[in-house]
Amino acid sequence: MRPKFVAGILFLAALIIGAMVVFKSQPSAPMPEMAHPPAASGGAAAPAATPARVIPAAVIAKPSPTPAEREAAIQAEEDKLYAWSMNDDAASLSNILNDLASPEREIRLAAIKAAVQFNDTNAVPVLRQLAASAEDNEEANAMLKAAAFLDLPDADFNSPGDNSRLTPEQTQAIAQNGAAAAARLEASQQRHNHNIHNPAPQPAPQPDNGQ
Numbered sequence: 001m002r003p004k005f006v007a008g009i010l011f012l013a014a015l016i017i018g019a020m021v022v023f024k025s026q027p028s029a030p031m032p033e034m035a036h037p038p039a040a041s042g043g044a045a046a047p048a049a050t051p052a053r054v055i056p057a058a059v060i061a062k063p064s065p066t067p068a069e070r071e072a073a074i075q076a077e078e079d080k081l082y083a084w085s086m087n088d089d090a091a092s093l094s095n096i097l098n099d100l101a102s103p104e105r106e107i108r109l110a111a112i113k114a115a116v117q118f119n120d121t122n123a124v125p126v127l128r129q130l131a132a133s134a135e136d137n138e139e140a141n142a143m144l145k146a147a148a149f150l151d152l153p154d155a156d157f158n159s160p161g162d163n164s165r166l167t168p169e170q171t172q173a174i175a176q177n178g179a180a181a182a183a184r185l186e187a188s189q190q191r192h193n194h195n196i197h198n199p200a201p202q203p204a205p206q207p208d209n210g211q
Contacts, residue, residue, distance in 0.1 A: 109142065129168075
């Protein structure tokens with residue numbers, strides 16, 4: 001072989017070997033690590049949390065009162081209104097004004113009479129405001145008349161002179177209603193006192209057949 005040809009081969013081999021040595025000497029780039037989900041204790045993957053099921057609370061419908069129960073409740077509230085009309089305190093007036101907006105028509109009409117009997121001008125704006133929004137013309141007129149009566153100068157329902165402002169029918173109706181309410185209150189109080197002083201006897205204990 002020719003010396004030049006051999007020298008060329010050796011030179012080429014030396015270049016290849018040098019390139020391989022240089023390539024191996026360079027540090028290789030680290031491979032990116034794969035993201036792994038955190039494993040639960042024991043090595044098993046934790047299952048996804050299931051949202052709690054919301055169960056709505058049961059709505060218990062309140063039974064409607066019977067006609068007798070409704071009538072008794074109305075009568076009891078009318079008796080309270082009469083008792084409040086005889087007082088002279090802010091709490092009684094507040095109770096009377098609250099009943100002016102009662103869902104029961106009978107209670108609203110009784111509250112109008114109680115407001116007149118209570119004779120406090122603080123009821124005037126309430127009566128006029130409710131009269132403006134009343135759907136019943138009879139109630140609206142009664143409220144306006146009551147407000148006009150209370151708004152009179154030096155109006156005193158308890159004095160004989162001011163009672164003349166009412167018609168004889170109105171005076172008689174107020175007196176009758178007041179007497180009936182007073183009688184019912186007295187009877188209710190007597191029953192209450194009787195129950196306190198004479199409690200119902202307790203049933204005797206039943207013998208235990210197992211002993």
